[in-house]
Amino acid sequence: MSSSEEIKPLCKTSVSNEVVVRFDNVTKTYNLYKNDRGRFLGIFNYNKKGAFLGSVDANKSLSFEIKKGEAVAFLGCNGAGKSTALKMVTGVTHPTSGIVDVKGRVSALLELTAGFDMQLTGRENISLRGQILGLKRSDIKEMEPSIIEFAELGLYIDQPMRTYSSGMKARLGFAFAVAIEPEILVVDEALSVGDRAFQKKCIERIREIMTDENVTVLFVTHASSSAKEFCSRGIVLDQGTKVFDGGIDEATAYYESNF
Numbered sequence: 581m582s583s584s585e586e587i588k589p590l591c592k593t594s595v596s597n598e599v600v601v602r603f604d605n606v607t608k609t610y611n612l613y614k615n616d617r618g619r620f621l622g623i624f625n626y627n628k629k630g631a632f633l634g635s636v637d638a639n640k641s642l643s644f645e646i647k648k649g650e651a652v653a654f655l656g657c658n659g660a661g662k663s664t665a666l667k668m669v670t671g672v673t674h675p676t677s678g679i680v681d682v683k684g685r686v687s688a689l690l691e692l693t694a695g696f697d698m699q700l701t702g703r704e705n706i707s708l709r710g711q712i713l714g715l716k717r718s719d720i721k722e723m724e725p726s727i728i729e730f731a732e733l734g735l736y737i738d739q740p741m742r743t744y745s746s747g748m749k750a751r752l753g754f755a756f757a758v759a760i761e762p763e764i765l766v767v768d769e770a771l772s773v774g775d776r777a778f779q780k781k782c783i784e785r786i787r788e789i790m791t792d793e794n795v796t797v798l799f800v801t802h803a804s805s806s807a808k809e810f811c812s813r814g815i816v817l818d819q820g821t822k823v824f825d826g827g828i829d830e831a832t833a834y835y836e837s838n839f
């Protein structure tokens with residue numbers, strides 16, 4: 581997602597010493613198999629001859645701490661391990677070894693449509709997603725109108741989601757993710773939601789959340805300009821390992837000169 585040029589930078593620094601995200605010597609290893617059958621058998625440690633092809637350390641001995649209110653950019657080339665690290669923050673995946681400690685309500689603007697049941701209506705999916713997150717029914721009901729309004733789905737909100745276009749599904753996913761008032765916001769810049777007008781609205785909403793000094797932001801990007809615009813600190817990853825961690829200007833300079 582690209583930001584519009586007329587908007588001023590909103591870099592913010594940490595407001596607190598409280599650590600809300602901690603990675604302690606984290607390694608995430610993916611095993612690669614010849615086919616899905618091999619992968620399935622691998623779960624039970626039964627490796628049919630030739631099915632196991634090898635393994636990849638998507639994150640290797642990764643350690644860092646992020647304080648409440650910080651906005652941190654994760655920089656690195658394709659395959660550097662940025663998404664894997666953030667998936668562990670959101671709980672979508674878990675470390676093979678090491679500790680990932682996250683304190684606070686996490687909202688991820690990553691895979692917006694994952695987890696929706698396409699047979700249910702948009703309204704029913706709001707309720708389902710809220711319940712999965714452990715929200716009270718009354719809180720879900722209270723959030724519902726603002727989600728529906730933001731997603732701009734009109735009458736489709738009561739239609740099964742299988743009848744939605746992919747943009748409509750993503751809009752509902754985005755509207756839900758920003759409605760839960762996240763304490764930790766995980767954003768992938770590659771995220772694209774809906775048409776141009778809706779993208780602009782999303783960027784404005786992300787900026788609004790980011791400026792909240794109590795919200796911690798983890799931002800994946802390849803673009804130094806948007807990293808500088810949104811973040812005060814940068815962590816550069818290369819082949820799963822942290823190769824730089826520091827001020828955003830130094831981090832982007834390191835990234836640009838080394839990759």
Ligand SMILES: Nc1ncnc2c1ncn2[C@@H]1O[C@H](COP(=O)(O)OP(=O)(O)OP(=O)(O)O)[C@@H](O)[C@H]1O
Nearest residue numbers: 610636637638656657658659660661662663664665
């Ligand atoms: N589910 C998976 N199974 C096997 N390998 C995986 C899986 N997910 C990621 N990988 C591998 O882990 C490595 C890191 O991937 P990751 O998606 O974290 O990188 P990235 O820095 O986010 O890349 P990009 O900028 O392309 O999005 C890559 O080599 C990738 O192929």
